[in-house]
Amino acid sequence: ERTDVGITIISDPILVAINGGFPSADRFFIGTANNNIEGFGIISGNNSNLEYDVVASVGDKFGNPV
Numbered sequence: 001e002r003t004d005v006g007i008t009i010i011s012d013p014i015l016v017a018i019n020g021g022f023p024s025a026d027r028f029f030i031g032t033a034n035n036n037i038e039g040f041g042i043i044s045g046n047n048s049n050l051e052y053d054v055v056a057s058v059g060d061k062f063g064n065p066v
Contacts, residue, residue, distance in 0.1 A: 021060030030056040 032054055058066050 020064050020066050021062065023058045023066045024061045027059035027061070027063055027066075028056075029058070030054065 060066050
């Protein structure tokens with residue numbers, strides 16, 4: 001209430017629900033940071049112990065992360 005200007009502001013709280021659905025096969029992704037390393041001739045002989053990242057993500061039917 002603002003008595004200096006003579007107004008009263010009233011509001012009601014709102015309900016917010018945030019939830020995720022079940023994982024969806026259509027929203028599943030797996031890949032590597034570097035593709036076709038062997039095709040570049042990098043993996044051979046002493047270089048066969050190279051490591052690289054594999055990334056996976058999955059979402060619900062709306063595309064939200066799960």
